[in-house]
Amino acid sequence: MNELLEILKGQHFFEGLREADLRLLAAGASLRTFRADETLFREHEEADAFYLIRSGRVALESRLPGRRAEVFMTLGHGEVLGWSWLMPPYRWHYSARALEETHTVHFDAPALHACMDRDPVLGYALYQRFAALIVQRLQAARLQAMDIYGGGDVGLGG
Amino acid sequence: MRVMAPEEMEALIRLLSDDGYEVVGPTRREGAIVYDRLQGLSDLPAGWGDEHGPGHYRLRQRDDQALFGYVVGPHSWKKYLFPPRETLVRVLRREDGGFETQPGEPAPPRRAFIGVRPCELAAIGIQDRVFLEQSVRDRAYGARREGVFLVAVNCAEPGGTCFCTSMGTGPRAGSGFDLGLTEVIGEGTHFLVIEAGSEAGEAMLARMDTREASEAERAAAEQVWLEAPKHMGRTMPGDAREVLARALEHPRWAQTAERCLSCANCTLVCPTCFCAQMEELPDLEGKSSERVRLWDSCFNGEHSYMIGGPHRSTVAARYRQWLTHKLSSWHEQFGSSGCVGCGRCITWCPVGIDITEEVAAIRATGQGKAGGQGT
Amino acid sequence: MSVSAAERQIPEPMAPVPWRILDVRREVADGEVFTWRLRPESGAAPEARPGQFNMLYLFGVGEVAISVSAMDGDGSLVHTIRAVGSVTRTMQGLRAGDVVGVRGPFGSAWPVEAAEGRDLVLAAGGIGLAPLRPVIHAVLARREAFGRVLICYGARSPRDLIFRDELAQWQARADLDVRVTVDRGTADWKGDVGVVTQLIDRGGFDGRNALAMVCGPEVMMRFSALSLHRRGVVPERTFVSMERCMRCALGFCGHCQIGPHFVCRDGPVFPYPVMEPAFRVHEL
Known part of the structure; x- marks a missing residue:
């Protein structure tokens, strides 16, 4: 518990949270390690957790019938994974798979959700952080969709 | 005397x-x-x-x-x-x-x-x-x-x-x-x-x-x-430099672009416009090649050539480039306005766009931005 | 009225000087990106600073602005070129021993010295790694002068990555944090997938004390600047390298203007605040 608290205190994502909030988060958290190729969660399963990646790398992917799983994003050190637990229907939209041995902090979402409902200050603080995370990922996805390296705007190379 | x-x-x-x-x-x-x-x-x-x-x-x-x-x-x-x-x-x-x-x-x-x-x-x-x-x-x-x-x-x-x-x-x-x-x-x-x-x-x-x-x-x-x-047939507002520097997104650019033919007459008759393009002209035998400098104009699409397409694709952007350069950014580059008040660009514009009138119009309506009425 | 008595003594600034290609290196499988090591036919290459560019000339074809991608200090200069236009596509067919024309070096440099004592974040997109490579070389020559050094490099796909051997060497070093990502992975790609800004978002540097240099497509530089600023890097210590049509490289031809700035002469490297209007105002 104390070890987890210390881990959370050092994280950019949780910066600015009250000590009590961090304790509450730590109380619902556990350390989890995934081997290379091990699945953290599968698409369409119930989303009941989120993860903080302490080391290693995780691929987010989607499976299309008849094709291999398409990796559209990888996450690594210090990044938070998973927001489907925040809103209905509480199901994972994509699968997450460790690309190498990956150490994470696993957060039990239903318990946390109940705390956020009771304590709107905590709820707002976490929503702020997840909103920023979602926006960042959305912007990144749009940039990715633009295929920016295809054109001639290349940075003095041609 | x-x-x-x-x-x-x-x-x-x-x-x-x-x-x-x-x-x-x-x-x-x-x-x-x-x-x-x-x-x-x-x-x-x-x-x-x-x-x-x-x-x-x-x-x-x-x-x-x-x-x-x-x-x-x-x-x-x-x-x-x-x-x-x-x-x-x-x-x-x-x-x-x-x-x-x-x-x-x-x-x-x-x-x-x-x-x-x-x-x-x-x-x-x-x-x-x-x-x-x-x-x-x-x-x-x-x-x-x-x-x-x-x-x-x-x-x-x-x-x-x-x-x-x-x-x-x-x-x-x-x-x-x-x-x-x-x-x-x-x-x-x-x-x-x-x-x-x-x-x-x-x-x-x-x-x-x-x-x-x-x-x-x-x-x-x-x-x-x-x-x-x-x-004098015309008057240029004394604060043209500041007015234009603030008006990069003024709706007037698009309005004037509806009249502007992007024909480059104004830049050709202007006694200070200096844009030029370089052309490579090899002879048929491949023994010599000339590096030729030709007048260019910021109204030409090729002027803002980039591999992906012209950087200034609209006439509005080109007209803005010309006017803001001539009357505003020229000061920062060369220590004076790029306009001497000769009036040629007005006289020789086939549709009669008047540089002094454009500045006055922008000046009168401040630094308004295009679009977004009442939102 | 006499302007100067010795006008005819002045060399023609538009005249290219013959340089020889010492070797050619393919950077990507189909050779669309390639690297030349060049040396003047007579004498040694003039000194160039990281971020500067040369005008490379092909007899009978034309001239293009290409940044210096390495200076080995042995009288040669290195350029990395992507074959995208008529001149660069012709260049793709040249071999070691061929002669090309060179004018330069021109333009402003990356402020490497200003990064001393600070964390340094380099964000490169696509061939934008080429103008930043001399910075990495300069940093490695005096590694102790800098704090943490982060290299964030994004490319379209694994096959588009350039400087692979050197990238692997950098990645093997404990004193460099090299992060590579591609927009689209392949079956055998084990590295990161996602845009380059995400690599910045992962942090690992002290934003308030960091200096950042960004080079790549304009939208990538804009997004990277936003990520850097979110991480606390001040705009004044964020530098970008701009791409515009450069024909003369001397501030005469007028093509490369962005507001009052001539990219060829005042840039290509600018402090972010100077270029902020270009990111904000469409088609400036």
Whole structure:
């Protein structure tokens, strides 16, 4: 518990949270390690957790019938994974798979959700952080969709 | 102050020719006053004046024999100092696959410019700053500019699109010329007041047939200088630089773009526009290749060429580039406005877009942004 | 009126100087990106600073602005070129021993010295790694002078990554944090997938004390600047390298203007605040 608290205190994502909030988060958290190729969660399963990646790398992917799983994003050190637990229907939209041995902090979402409902200050603080995370990922996805390296705007190379 | 008879221009042209100058100046051709070689007094457009308005230019016969009774034509001296097309470098291929370079063109002639208007004198000064007073000198421009003999003519009758008083460039030349002329025409009198503005000008003046001005002649010349500023056809707001710097997203750009043909006339007649493109012209044998510099315009799509497509794809962006550069960012680049108030861009715009009117319109509506009404 | 007495003594600034290609290196499988090591036919290459560019000339074809991608200090200069236009596509066919024309170096440099004593974040997109490579070389030559050094490099796909051998060497070093990502992975790609800004978002540097240099497509630089600023890097210590049509490289031809700035002469490297209007105002 104390070890987890210390881990959370050092994280950019949780910066600015009250000590009590961090304790509450730590109380619902556990350390989890995934081997290379091990699945953290599968698409369409119930989303009941989120993860903080302490080391290693995780691929987010989607499976299309008849094709291999398409990796559209990888996450690594210090990044938070998973927001489907925040809103209905509480199901994972994509699968997450460790690309190498990956150490994470696993957060039990239903318990946390109940705390956020009771304590709107905590709820707002976490929503702020997840909103920023979602926006960042959305912007990144749009940039990715633009295929920016295809054109001639290349940075003095041609 | 000295005066001379109009006919003495013949002597001036001859003396300059004798000194080895190629004498160029105003002459009438194809319904316009253009700059070309002058052989003598008879080449000057005696008795011709011109009317200027937005998209409007007409020569008209004057009721006197004024030599410099017009305003300005479509040409400017830029065509001599910064020609529309010139070969900067000739590249010769060697047998071993390498190459060597030679000057593109023979040494230019020394030229004498007759009839340089004060605004044009200012324009030459501006192009001097662009080509000669930056970290690298433009060799080709410098070679032509060196030793040019400038005969300025102060303006007596500014035209309908003139606004040099707004830009502080005229209608009377202060300095920067070798000889300065003022043409005075009155009841039964016609003479030129002449002053020297350099040592070369002094020397030339000493060889000409002039005499000290009388009290009446002096008064008549001063009357010309006093009257001219009162007849500007246009006015440019004094804060054009600041107004445009704040108005990069003004809706006026798109509105004007609906009229603008992006034809580049304004940049071609502008005496200060300096954009140029480089073309590579190899010969058929593949033995030599010329690096040619051609006038370009920010209104051309190729001007903002990028591999993915032109950076300024809309006419609105190109018009904004031209106007903000000319009147605003030019200050930051070269320490002055890029506009001298000659009015050519107004006169020669086929749809009559008026640079002074554009600035005034933007100024009147502040730094408004396009779109977004009531949201 | 005399402007200068010795005008004809001045060398023609638009005349290319013959340089020889010492070797050619393919950067990507189809050779669309390639690296030349060049040396003047006579004498040594003039000194260049990281971020500067040369005008490379092909007899009978034309001239293009290409940044210096390495200077080995042995009298040669290195350029990495992507074959995208008529000149660069012709260049793709050249071999070691061939002669090309060179004018330069031109333009402003990355402020490497200003990064001393600070964390340094380099964000490169696509071939934008090429103008930043001399910075990495300069940093490695005096590694102790800098704090943490982060290299964030994004490319379209694994096959588009350039400087692979060197990237692997950098990644093997404990004193460099090299992060590579691609927009689209392949079956055998084990590295990161996602845009380059995400690599910045992962942090690992002290934003308030960091200096950042960004080079790549304009939209990538804009997004990267936002990520950097979110991480506390001040705009004044964020530098970008701009791409515009450069024809003369001397501030004469007028093509490369962005507001009052000539990219060829005042840039290509600018402090972010100077270029902020270009990111904000469409088609400036």
